[in-house]
Amino acid sequence: MSSLPAFLTVCGNIIYFIANDEIHGRELWKTDGTERSTSMVKNIWEGSSGSMSSTNSQRVICRGNKLLFAASDGKLGLELWETNGTSKGTHLIRDFSSGLSSSNPQGFTPAGNLIFFKVHAGIHGESLWAIPK
Secondary structure (H helix, E strand, O other): OOOOOEEEEEEOOEEEEEEEOOOOOEEEEEEOOOOOOOEEOOOOOOOOOEOOOOOOHHHEEEEOOEEEEEEOOOOOOOEEEEEOOOOOOOEEEEOOOOOOOOOOOEEEEEEOOEEEEEEEOHHHOEEEEEEEO
16 A cells, blocks of 8 residues: 655755555655654644645745644644654644634745745735745
């Protein structure tokens, strides 16, 4: 059975990817290329629903030694998250649309010392945001 790995992104010596293990749904995983090191970073959306979208590769980018990505925990919509590769080091950065509405951060584009991206910010529609690299 395939785990449908997608959106491989190198960050330091780690490759992050989205995969479905059929228990947790589509979640963020990491590997250094060995079977022993391959593991799910965090089960962000508890249960089998999965926190990661499968439709847009522009929802993940390396930010220094951390990964910036879009995910949902089931309580909030698709929002901006960051990880250092550990479960404890994986956290929500910002909820741009309150409640279950998704801000759908995407289009991560590095320029200078910033990473630009767009979000759907509720009544304000789509907006351009930036975060330091």
